[in-house]
Amino acid sequence: MSTKDEKAKEVMDEGTAHAKGGRDTGAGGFIILFFIIGFAASMVLGWVVFPQLLYSQKQQPFNFNHALHVEEVDEGCESCHFFRDDGSFSGIPKLAQCTDCHEEPMGDTEDEEIFVEQYVTRDREVPWLSYSRQPDCVFFSHAAHVIGAKMDCVSCHGHIGESESSRPYEYNRVTGYSRDIWGKNIAGFKKNSWDRMKMDDCAQCHKEAGIVHTSSVQTERDACFVCHK
Incomplete structure (x- = not known):
């Protein structure tokens, strides 16, 4: 092979190497882009979509106005959530506590009507959540x-x-x-x-x-x- 042919071959080899290098760079960029897209998608699924699927909601039997009751009673929270004589905690009030004041409707709100008609008059405990x-x-x-x-x-x-x-x-x-x-x-x-x-x-x-x-x-x-x- 002549000197001229050898130089031509070297030039071709260098071009091929540069072409391969260019293709490698392009592939690397594609992998990085794919990683970024996948990471973003996983964050959206894990932080936004997953909690929406994992948790469900229920409504309370009716609305309870804490602010109004705290204002009206004498001892604040302890009027309804108190300690018994043995030291145990009463927790969520039972119907008997509520009927001390609510045997008859107090006010004309929809929630008061629901409470009296569906629970007080029927002697049913409110299924609070x-x-x-x-x-x-x-x-x-x-x-x-x-x-x-x-x-x-x-x-x-x-x-x-x-x-x-x-x-x-x-x-x-x-x-x-x-x-x-x-x-x-x-x-x-x-x-x-x-x-x-x-x-x-x-x-x-x-x-x-x-x-x-x-x-x-x-x-x-x-x-x-x-x-x-």
Whole structure:
């Protein structure tokens, strides 16, 4: 092969190499673009679509005006949510508590009419949906927190006492538990103490209150069996 032919071959080889390099660059760009599109799609599905599918909503039997009741009663929240003589917490009021004031309609609202006609006159308990119902394995003592630790209701329940209507009850389709326990933010971020009621939130509050692990041994008040039965 002549010198001229060898130079021509070298030029062709260099051109082929550059062409291959160009194709490799193009393929790499396509892979990066595909990754970005896939990542964006997964974020939308995981953060927007999935929560919509995972959680469902139910409406309360009728709207309850907390603000009106707090204004009218003497002892605020404790008028309806009180501690019994044995120290146990009454929780959501039973019909008997309500009929002390509502044997006859008080006002002319649609919700009052529903309450009296469908529940009071029929002597039926109102099937309220509890926003704060914990898993069955969890035990929570209101007395320990309200009486012992002097916590206010807002710390866990937010400003529900100022609400004038009942918001929808959101629950997990798989577990059946309220979304208020896990929180609205799927990433786990929260701004307020009442944004969620997970074990991590309880542990953080206990730590701030001085109820913490001592070395490798748990203090009696922070033992697992205190909250998990």
